[in-house]
Amino acid sequence: VRAAWQWAIDQERIEALNQLLMPLFDFYDIRGWLREGREALKTTVAHLRQLPSTPELLPTFGKALARQGHFYFRLGQYQEAIPLLREGLALFRKLDHPREVVMLLNMLGRIAYRRGEYQEAAVYCQESIELCRRIDYKWGMVNALETLGHCATDQGDYDTARGYHQQGLDIAREVGDWRAIASLLNGLGYTGWRLGEYEAATGYCQESLQIFREIGDRWGTVMALKNLGNIAGDEGDNQQALVWYAEGLTVSRTIGFRWGEAALLNNQGNIALIEGDYHLAKQLCTQSVATWREIGYQYGIAGSLETLGNVAISLAEYDEARACFHEALETAVAIDAVPMILEIFVGVARLCARVGDLAEALRLLAYVNKHAALDQEGKNKTLIAWDELWAQASPEVRAYVQAENDQLQMQDVLTAVLAKLT
Known part of the structure; x- marks a missing residue:
């Protein structure tokens, strides 16, 4: 396939390029040869840009452009992917190629999700779903439903997330x-x-x-x-x-999957934190944050900073913990990632307890524990911290916490926590 592709480029055989594009794309994509695929499509797009914009050329050029953007997306290079995908979307809207429009809407929606831009992701996905229904294109609908499910999960709407994923799974099974x-x-x-x-x-x-x-x-x-x-x-x-993380990290590095690498480094850092290897945890999560920043994945940045904040507490680096939690919280609030906000509150509660403000620590934990968007990992962290701190509380502190708990609202808690971290 690769030899035939190079021949078609050299000879400027547009019909042959069009026929070979999807086999070549699948060859690289399925195997996870993401960097090789990116370079192959980059060379192709650069060559096709030099040719006259004929009716025969434009669809092939647009498809190559979209697949080049796809490889940038899979590599976590969102800043490079977005302009390519938007250019392809504008071209295929003009050419009236609805299936290509669907694919590009779905990719832009997935990138918006990965960047924590949930409303933008929903706009892309809903347009994709409406177009799929008009043209009876079930495959395209599956991808959009999956992205909407991920957005709902990150925002703590688990029933909605499960509904989107199950609906998508049913359609995927139907189309095989x-x-x-x-x-x-x-x-x-x-x-x-x-x-x-x-x-x-x-x-x-x-x-x-x-x-x-x-x-x-x-x-x-x-x-x-x-x-x-x-x-x-x-x-x-x-x-x-x-064991699972190590295998995943090896594969991620082999194929250049930076999103996977960043996520797995953070997860390894969490294990190191739990096991008391704080310096290793700091090293791993610092690498994770740096990679997330390069990618632009806001949820990941917030999550790794939350871990680093807890590591800093364990190392008695309280100013560092405040800085980590402050940036993590502002990032999570900006993308409305409620489960992440709640996990950060738990970390801030641990910090309050360490610096002698037991009442505020328990007040935060009580608020978090009753929140509907709290996931199981957050519940586990909250209950461990609560049991430890409640045993230390005086009757007066316990009474204060119980009285305050019924009155707290998210915005009030956010304002108070951000003020403490500033």
């Missing part, structure tokens, strides 16, 4: 799209993990991992390994979690 089936199973597993439904979540993710391995999708394999590691860690099996 195994890659989408595996991805949506993994999405259901991720939501199950967030809800603490570990047995069901493990089943979804194991099935997802098996399919990804069978079809040779290394990008998807990383996502399933990450989720299985998360589940194992929450169930207390840190060694198994590290």
